[in-house]
Amino acid sequence: MKITVDEAKCCGAGQCVLLAPDVFDQREEDGIVRLRDAEPPPGQHPAVREAATMCPAAAITLTGTD
Template sequence: MKITVDHEKCCASGQCAMLAPDVFEQREEDGLAVVLLAEPDPGLHDAAREAAAYCPTTAILVEE
């Protein structure tokens, strides 16, 4: 799995950081999503998928 965030689409809602805090965080200066683990361990895959599914602007791309 590989995860990326399109910062042009990100609206800084923070859903990803709340749902998958081991995979995402928010930048302090503008709240945009930051990927902490672009290739997370299998144990984090479900959380990463959930974060992508709940992203209000579909800014998170998960490549399987």
Template sequence: MKITVDTGSCVSSGQCVLLAPEAFDQNEDDGTVVLLAEEPPAGAEEAVRQAELTCPAAAIRLSGA
């Protein structure tokens, strides 16, 4: 599974960070999503899927899932 994010669409809700802190962080300046890993760490796949589904701006995309 590969993760991509659209920082231009991000509304800084932080749901991704709460659900999958292994894969996402927030920019300290504006709160937008920061991708920590293009592929989820072992055991974090389901959390990353939930982050994608929960994102209010649909700024997270998964491919090869």
């Protein structure tokens, strides 16, 4: 799985960080998503898929999903 985030779309809701904190973080100054791990291990995939689904701005894109 490869993750990309569109910072321009991100609204800073933070759902991704709550669901997958090892993969996503937020910038201190504005809450915009930061990607900590663009290719997380398989154990993180379910949480990452949920984070992408729950993102209100659809700022998370997943490729090579299983």
